[in-house]
Amino acid sequence: MCGFLGIAGKNFYPEELFISAFNKLNHRGPDESVILSNKGVKLGFKRLRILDLSENGSQPMSSEDKLTTIVFNGEIYNYKFIKKILKNAGVHFKSNSDTEVLLNYYIYLNRDIGSLIKNCNGMFSFTIIDHLKKKIYLVRDRVGVKPLYYYFNKEQIIFSSEIKSIKHLLNYKLNESNKAIMSYLNLGFVPPWLSIYNEIKSICPGSYGEWNLDKKSLKLKNFWSSKNIKINRNYNLSKWKDLIKKELLDATKIRLNSDVPIGLLLSGGIDSGLVAAAISKLGNKEVKAHTIRFKNSEKDESELAKKTANHLGISLIIHDTDQITFNDIKTAVEHFDQPFADPSLIVTDFICRKINQNSTTVVLTGDGGDESFSGYREYSKLVKYRWINDFPDKILNIIGTALSFMPNQKSKIISNRLKLSKMSRLMWTHVYPIDHNLIILLDNKFKIKNKFNFNIQEFIGYNGEYDELKIAQTADLLCYLPENVLKKTDMMSMKNSIELRSPLLDYRLTEIGLSMPTKYKILGKKTKYVLREIAKEWLPKEVSNSKKKGFGAPLNQLLLKNNNYSEEFVDQILKLNQYKIFNEVKLKNYLQKKNFSETNLKSIFKLFCLSVFLEKNENHVFH
Numbered sequence: 001m002c003g004f005l006g007i008a009g010k011n012f013y014p015e016e017l018f019i020s021a022f023n024k025l026n027h028r029g030p031d032e033s034v035i036l037s038n039k040g041v042k043l044g045f046k047r048l049r050i051l052d053l054s055e056n057g058s059q060p061m062s063s064e065d066k067l068t069t070i071v072f073n074g075e076i077y078n079y080k081f082i083k084k085i086l087k088n089a090g091v092h093f094k095s096n097s098d099t100e101v102l103l104n105y106y107i108y109l110n111r112d113i114g115s116l117i118k119n120c121n122g123m124f125s126f127t128i129i130d131h132l133k134k135k136i137y138l139v140r141d142r143v144g145v146k147p148l149y150y151y152f153n154k155e156q157i158i159f160s161s162e163i164k165s166i167k168h169l170l171n172y173k174l175n176e177s178n179k180a181i182m183s184y185l186n187l188g189f190v191p192p193w194l195s196i197y198n199e200i201k202s203i204c205p206g207s208y209g210e211w212n213l214d215k216k217s218l219k220l221k222n223f224w225s226s227k228n229i230k231i232n233r234n235y236n237l238s239k240w241k242d243l244i245k246k247e248l249l250d251a252t253k254i255r256l257n258s259d260v261p262i263g264l265l266l267s268g269g270i271d272s273g274l275v276a277a278a279i280s281k282l283g284n285k286e287v288k289a290h291t292i293r294f295k296n297s298e299k300d301e302s303e304l305a306k307k308t309a310n311h312l313g314i315s316l317i318i319h320d321t322d323q324i325t326f327n328d329i330k331t332a333v334e335h336f337d338q339p340f341a342d343p344s345l346i347v348t349d350f351i352c353r354k355i356n357q358n359s360t361t362v363v364l365t366g367d368g369g370d371e372s373f374s375g376y377r378e379y380s381k382l383v384k385y386r387w388i389n390d391f392p393d394k395i396l397n398i399i400g401t402a403l404s405f406m407p408n409q410k411s412k413i414i415s416n417r418l419k420l421s422k423m424s425r426l427m428w429t430h431v432y433p434i435d436h437n438l439i440i441l442l443d444n445k446f447k448i449k450n451k452f453n454f455n456i457q458e459f460i461g462y463n464g465e466y467d468e469l470k471i472a473q474t475a476d477l478l479c480y481l482p483e484n485v486l487k488k489t490d491m492m493s494m495k496n497s498i499e500l501r502s503p504l505l506d507y508r509l510t511e512i513g514l515s516m517p518t519k520y521k522i523l524g525k526k527t528k529y530v531l532r533e534i535a536k537e538w539l540p541k542e543v544s545n546s547k548k549k550g551f552g553a554p555l556n557q558l559l560l561k562n563n564n565y566s567e568e569f570v571d572q573i574l575k576l577n578q579y580k581i582f583n584e585v586k587l588k589n590y591l592q593k594k595n596f597s598e599t600n601l602k603s604i605f606k607l608f609c610l611s612v613f614l615e616k617n618e619n620h621v622f623h
Helices: 013-026 079-088 096-107 113-118 163-169 177-188 235-256 269-282 302-312 326-334 344-357 369-373 375-384 388-389 393-403 409-418 422-428 444-449 467-493 507-515 529-538 556-557 567-579 584-592 598-617
Strands: 002-009 031-040 039-047 066-075 124-128 135-140 149-152 155-161 207-213 219-220 263-264 287-294 318-319 361-364 499-501
Touching: 002 066, 002 124, 002 163, 013 031, 013 039, 013 163, 013 467, 039 066, 039 124, 039 219, 066 079, 066 096, 079 096, 096 113, 096 124, 113 135, 113 207, 135 318, 149 163, 149 219, 155 163, 155 444, 177 444, 177 598, 219 361, 235 269, 235 507, 235 529, 263 269, 269 302, 269 369, 287 302, 287 344, 302 318, 302 393, 326 598, 344 467, 344 507, 369 507, 369 529, 375 388, 375 467, 388 422, 393 409, 422 467, 467 499, 556 598, 567 584, 567 598
Parallel strands: 263 287, 263 361, 287 318, 361 499
Antiparallel strands: 002 039, 002 155, 031 039, 066 124, 124 135, 135 207, 149 155, 207 219
16 A cells, blocks of 8 residues: 655756655655655655565566556555466566566566456555557546546646645645535535646546557547446345355455455444454464544444454454544644545545554455445435326426425435436435535525536446336446545555455455345345345344434534534634635624534535635635
8 A cells, every 4th residue: 555646748846855755655654764766757756655665566666677667555455366376487586476477477468458358356556657559548436446646738747646636736726626625515515526736637447548648649448337237036035145255255365465464344333343353264363453442422333343343353443433533633624635525535544544553554344235236225215205206307307396496404305316317316316415514605606606416327327127226226336436445545554554445345346236136135124135045144133223423524423612603613613704616704603503414414514514625725726
């Protein structure tokens, strides 16, 4: 797990500027820092040592003839299998790293980037500079676990693991996107079709960029997409269970390869519980589990986590969250390169920091189960009310328009949903993009100029078979998962120099989940039905039958003081007035209301996170 920064083409930047931009990535790789210049390409690599702790695993890594160079962030989990193929073909290795395997495998496959990616199972963002083909490949893994950003013009391309290093190198001469801010206010994150800076883009999950060193041109290509997976109606429940158990055990096994200590993030849910059970079945009971305790909060799952650990014979370390301060929260929020407001970022940062202090570098998690196997509560509602989608869009639009005149808020929410196209309505099943609490506070000019585009289908381009649940899952896998869940885990784990690995994000399990008929994923109000059936065999009854809580944060404990919003949070939010996004009077009145519902607290946190982001960047971008 590492970070890199690179430039190809004309290099207008002084060495000291490149170094200072490169050092913005120190947290991603505190163990080693290397800069390499070769044939018009400049690469910087920050290493977090995981496999082969010696200098033999250093990057950038080049072939013996220096014609091919790679920088690689992530893990190739099946590297041992690939290495056997290469050794049988007479390839010699200097290290025990997966990076050297990846580099040699590319050459072995006649420099065919498509074949390389197809045969690699992992989480990765990597760049291969091929001077023989005069190409640079920017590659991101199938579901987008590892990030990869780029900027290009007619003379050069800049690429990096984080936006902040590119921004620094460009001396902050960037144009902000108010449409991205509007999208953030609706979603709590910036969706993949936008960027907070118009000039900096992201390689999409399951895609790669091909930069021509001579022509200075970029082509983007997709190599994998969840929308292309077909539903398999030939298996019964028993067959699906056996298949999932087999793949989960293998996905866990290949993620236990490490030359540094491995831990486990364990909540009270079935996803991390199943990963813990797989670790136990593989005979790795020395792996220590970590969980968090929210005292006097309904979000506390530490007792359920303890039951799972005791059942499996795994040691568990419980970290109390009452130590989280305002400065802890602000520092975590400041670390994001784009506005981001998932409250669970607070506890993710906290537990990663604690794990780092326990001298553990690699940690397995249960991320990915909800998207692949239908764990969100909204999915069961979608199945229950799927008959609504039998009506033509025109009819639903008329009904929605009529409901818009109703005075209560719930009717307006239903109205907005019914006025969407059928496909957009399905794709916004889990994360519905509207926050009425905040939209009504906006400055009129800002609101008129920056309307949110609800037509997510323009980005997803879904062309698979019509199945309501699969469409909803596909949208979450292409939007919510990479830009919310995985962005949070990558940024907060890397902030603390921790590598997170999730067996449930193995693309084989993702494909299984999407290929299953609805009846094996949703049964009445019961979500993740097939995983719960496996959990009955592997986990305590209390855990397998527990209701989904989600890895959230008790915002009422963090944002409130003496039955009021904390002054520190209010003072920070009021700094938004200088940016002409909100109506000053409406914003002030909103902060004076004592509405402490969970929905409202999330809106308050969203305002706070936006204010923190704008304040940190105002001297450079936002004026």
